[in-house]
Amino acid sequence: MKTHIIFIGIIFVISFTLGYFDVNWILYLITIFGVLSAYLYLLYSPILFTNDILKTEAFLKKNQNKPIFYLIYSLANHLESNVEDAISKVLLKYKSPTKQAHFIAIYSLYKHDIERAKASVGQIQVLKNKEYYQALICIEEGKLKEALTIGNKIDSSWMKHTINAEVYLKEGNEEKARNYAKQAIRETKGIQKYLLYKNFEKILDGKL
Known part of the structure; x- marks a missing residue:
């Protein structure tokens, strides 16, 4: 709220100043667009662009009143009672x-409810997302070779690295799992980086 008020104040001052000096309307629009772009970047940086995990976590904590951020924070931190409440609010x-x-697939995998996860994945339209969840389901079922085969087809390097990390973790090869987890985290930003970091936190030893 405070950020919104500051932004409105800045727009008002710029509008008054440019109007007072009778600035060309094209320059006026360019200036306003520049300010708006900067504002949106600052607003969404913690969830989309930042590499600062603590900044993303602070954002999620601050926005617990929004169901999707409530769910993400609860899942990432294994807050069991909150997860149930959050998924209900999100749906x-x-x-x-x-x-x-998407939400049901994530929640079902978190709860190790494989049958429900499979049912929800069938409704996901974006291919790489569908394949990603299918690979994670295979890992839950112990079908590790099948998971790797699916992972190799996915058009997303961080998803491939995540699947490899999960497979090696399942096999008990913590060193290889850690290496792939670090690669996946390095290739993501914002909320996705935060979720991956929290998921692999135990094997990362606080180092990226």
Whole structure:
């Protein structure tokens, strides 16, 4: 809220100043666009662009009133009672079947409910996301070779690294799992980096 008020104040001052000096309207629009872009970057940096995990965590803590951030923080930190409450609120807010499929897949994998995860994955339309969840399901079922085969087809390097890390972790090869986990984390930003870091936190020894 404070950030919004500051932004509105800046826009007001710029508008008044440019209007007072009768600045060309094209320059006026360029200036406003520049300020707006900077504002949006600052606003969404913690969830989309930053490499600072602590900054993302602070953002999630501060925005617990928003169901999706409430769910992400609860899942990442294994807050069991909060997870149940959060997933209910998320599914209540987001009615789209495809969006719900993503949330249910994530929640089901977290709860090790493989059958429900499989059912939800079938409704996911983006291929790389569908394959990513399918690979994670295979890992849960102990089908590690199948998981790697699916992972190798995915058009996302961080997803491939994550699957490899999970496979090696399942095999008990912590060193290789750690190396792949670090690669996946390095190739992500914002919330995705935070989720991966929290997922592999125990094997990272606090080092990236």
